[in-house]
Amino acid sequence: MRKKLKLRKIRLSFIIQNYTQFLCTFVNLKRIPKMYNLFMGKEEVRRYLLRYLNAFILGALLLSAFSRYQKKLLGLPLTFAPSTFVIPVFFGGFSGLFVSIFYIRLRASREQMRDFLNNADDIIQIIDQEGNFLFVNKAWHKKFGYTSLEVKSLNVFDIIHPTQVEKCQIVIQKLFEGDGHSLETDTIYLSKDGETIYLEGKLNCRFENGRAISTRGIFRDITERHEAREFQKLVGNIFEKTREGLVITDPKQAITFINAAFTKITGYTKEEAIGKNIHKLFPNNKGVKKNMKEVETSLEENDYWQYKIWTRRKNGEEYLNNMTILRISNSNEDISAYTCLFSDITEKEEKDNRLRYLATHDILTDLHNRDIFYQHTNRSLVEAKEKKNLVAVLFLDLDGFKDINDQYGHHAGDALLKLIAQRLRHHTREEDSVARLGGDEFAILLSKVSSEDEAKAVAQNILNAIAAPFNLGDFTIQITTSIGISIYSENSEIGMLIAEADQAMYKAKREGKNRISILQEEDTRPIPMDVGRRPPRHP
Known part of the structure; x- marks a missing residue:
């Protein structure tokens, strides 16, 4: 009897010990009340209670059967007294109950984790060593456009950009052969519709029994x-390669950035320019500095200001700078920076000035040409009508110039025309216009004369000046000119005024040359329409 009681105590102690160990290992009793967070309603409660009851009964039956089997192995008598089922039913039932609770909580935890992964903003994928997908989240589906069914037959290398395949193979191989540490990487994928998607993220491996079985990747779209x-x-490349200089300053106009063209134009290196005030590197060299209030007003109203300024390079050389200043504001409308674009337009300005000069001047003599002379004359006539001024036009034609060309050559003739032009400018005022109309024909506009006698006096001085000998180096040439004068009258127009001077010059030729003539009223005759634009005469 004592032997049986001892065996029962040993068996009971063994069962309690193993049962306690089981509970401590698999079930956290303190968290059991939290399982009720899973209940959604009465139906849910009934379902879970039914499940717990079934687990209790199953556990009781299994432990009772195990108890009967153990007695059989020990050679103990089998009895069906109720007292022999109390312990197996109690411990077996509650063991089944707690196993069921643990299973429910484990499944709920997995569902929560899956829900978390699926609703994460990051792109999450799990692949095996061959690149087959084991899991992808909703963000992955949304980004790449593949359905769950399509993913099952898809390999990761099917959607990696061709330029990244080799790199990704090396990374995955390194992960599987390594110790499972995370690797940071960036790669390029292709979506279902062919869109290029740039990703960066981390990869690590999952191990079972010391062997890597899959890689887990969490990526972020950085397209x-x-x-x-x-x-x-x-x-940046445009800024560096553009031929225009670029300089950026802070709100206090201290330089924060320059490009290569800035150094090429100004001579200042990046080290010499950064941090300096922009005005120190663009000194105003010719006193044309703009009023700063004008600059500030323009920037305030238009956010930009453009102007030309003569300044100096680092080596002191002067150049004409075409500069545009832009004001950059932030979201609060506060000034965050100034941007200055500039270029050296010295050569262009010189070319433009030369073209403008050639458009208004005679190339050989540097006197005004026919077009600009007509413009000046027309302007003077308008002013004369308004202010009741007198205007005179002198028409000159050299006497015997053709003979000089034939005797001494065209080079000597050109040199003579240049010297004559100098004497004409010397004997006229700055406000007068002296022009070469072509060949050996010249015209002079006396914009303001007090009387006809004053016009005659100017013409006489010119006549005397041209009659003086011209030294052409190896020889001396003497030539005369015939001058016709026309005086502005209230009804005069530019064509009539020049035509009358031309006719007066003809009269001087007829009367013996080397003289002055003013067309009198009885000398007037019909004027040809092309007068003043016909080929030069060489009587």
């Missing part, structure tokens, strides 16, 4: 950031 970075590189 917009990549495109912004590429655009920034493009803009």
